[in-house]
């Protein structure tokens with residue numbers, strides 16, 4: 140509850156004012172000034188400020204807590220932190236003056252380096268007050284932290300001939316001609332829907348224009364000091380996203396960017412791969428001058444920008460090969476090697492110093508019989524080629540060299556900081572599912588996302604790098620194709636749905652329902668073999684950084700008690716923690732070191748194989764496909780749906796749509812967290828669905844790079 144304490148006008152301007160009130164105990168209490176009990180209120184902690192001038196004319200502030208102290212430990216802590224906060228406000232008063240505010244009448248306003256506060260000077264006739272002039276006001280804050288302000292404007296006097304411009308009837312028409320104002324743009328959190336923010340304006344009226352200008356300039360100067368806020372953004376709009384509303388969505392949010400004085404370079408994409416081409420070909424120096432790229436569209440557009448940014452700039456080793464099977468503890472062969480045409484690839488044993496793909500390729504001559512080896516040789520010889528020439532084929536990218544190791548290791552915190560450490564990708568949801576926006580902010584709301592971006596929030600995001608070694612079982616020799624994904628890669632059911640929905644794009648988002656129903660009735664099974672690294676279970680079950688005791692509880696799944704993991708939340712301790720959760724030993728690409736890794740192998744018939752890098756929340760799966768996946772823990776959630784009846788599978792799909800259910804609590808479902816895995820299909824083939832785009836792969840490797848890119852978000856507010 141927010142309360143407003145109104146004191147008699149006489150002591151208003153340089154007298155006491157209430158800077159903060161917090162109810163923190165259940166003890167009845169009284170004001171020390173008038174000794175009257177606060178009627179109907181139980182225990183308040185009220186901090187007052189008194190101003191005076193020192194000899195040199197500088198204003199001094201004294202802050203006192205005048206009554207109320209909580210009896211319980213937690214309440215007391217809150218009191219203390221509240222007092223500390225108030226004391227901080229008092230440190231540096233930059234400006235103070237009287238203004239007129241619509242809902243309060245005359246107010247005294249104070250601007251400090253971190254806060255704009257105001258309090259009413261006089262009772263308004265229609266104000267609801269009770270004893271001591273305490274007014275309950277749950278909606279109107281009387282202070283705004285600078286971090287909550289995204290813009291400020293000083294305005295000219297009202298045009299009295301334009302009745303619509305006149306904000307309220309407080310001033311006479313004569314006075315109105317002389318009234319100037321400045322407007323502060325902040326935001327409020329929606330009380331009915333968690334995570335949703337709405338812009339809110341606060342106008343302060345004064346008869347002197349220069350006063351308004353001085354305040355606006357000073358507030359702007361405070362905003363400019365916040366270096367994390369973006370100044371220059373490239374904006375990519377896909378006019379065909381979702382229900383073709385992306386351009387309208389941008390019209391709705393662009394005034395916020397203008398008020399925040401952010402320069403935007405707007406590009407409307409004209410075709411598939413356009414966004415990729417632009418970002419991939421943009422000069423590195425130009426990118427360095429940007430604070431980020433903003434996407435107005437869906438997950439597919441985000442994926443294109445991600446790939447455009449990373450494909451030629453992020454150059455890790457090729458995926459590490461797992462031992463063929465655990466029993467033999469042999470590191471000489473990988474599961475990939477069971478396929479004859481991949482023998483050349485997998486039989487290359489790199490030493491610790493020869494851990495790059497090129498070193499592996501240089502041994503291909505031993506396998507002269509393999510045509511693939513010849514192809515790969517030419518691939519190897521292309522290392523000297525210009526790195527710019529990336530070609531696109533079958534949903535993936537063939538790049539001349541993927542062997543330039545720059546010390547980025549799967550699962551480990553990333554050292555990749557291109558174009559610059561503050562560069563972020565932002566997403567304003569306007570697509571069909573918007574699962575990246577929902578998983579990173581907690582809601583699907585364009586204004587909320589815009590505010591997160593404008594205020595300069597920053598959060599690392601894991602990215603999975605997928606390498607398709609071969610498109611289909613029967614395809615001719617080919618070079619590896621690479622694709623990055625930020626949310627989801629799925630095979631089987633997931634791939635078939637995308638394949639089925641592609642020709643029906645004209646249906647809009649409804650195409651997924653149509654395709655999903657059709658594929659469900661087909662109920663296809665796919666034989667596959669999967670190897671993955673299993674990271675060690677954390678002892679306590681409570682992930683580092685998580686303070687929620689609930690997180691350490693055991694939950695029952697498939698009849699077994701398992702550790703219930705913390706869901707990713709706002710400013711998530713797990714994602715911001717530097718602890719290495721990956722279980723990899725950091726010697727990427729070396730066969731010897733792989734012996735020490737806990738590779739696990741599974742083989743069977745699957746309805747689907749899913750790899751969720753983040754929770755993948757969306758309207759149809761409110762908790763996400765993997766409810767406990769984190770934005771930046773270096774792990775993906777491998778979700779294997781094994782052979783089961785149609786009815787059981789339907790029940791699993793229904794559970795996905797429910798907020799109170801666990802869709803993975805079935806005997807036919809396996810969930811593994813891993814920094815990397817290898818997949819090989821046997822028999823009938825499906826296709827991979829990577830962030831909503833088709834990616835054919837008969838043999839595929841996936842590596843997660845922890846926090847590889849930064850995004851404009853702070854995690855899901857759920």
Ligand SMILES: Nc1ncnc2c1ncn2[C@@H]1O[C@H](COP(=O)(O)OP(=O)(O)OP(=O)(O)O)[C@@H](O)[C@H]1O
Pocket residue numbers: 377378379380381382408409410411412413435436437438439440441443569570571572573830831832
């Ligand atoms: N002007 C355009 N015309 C047609 N397709 C485009 C255009 N611009 C971008 N695209 C393609 O549209 C794809 C989907 O875009 P986006 O993700 O923004 O929308 P969506 O409706 O959410 O689609 P999806 O559900 O496939 O993710 C992108 O991958 C991109 O290749």
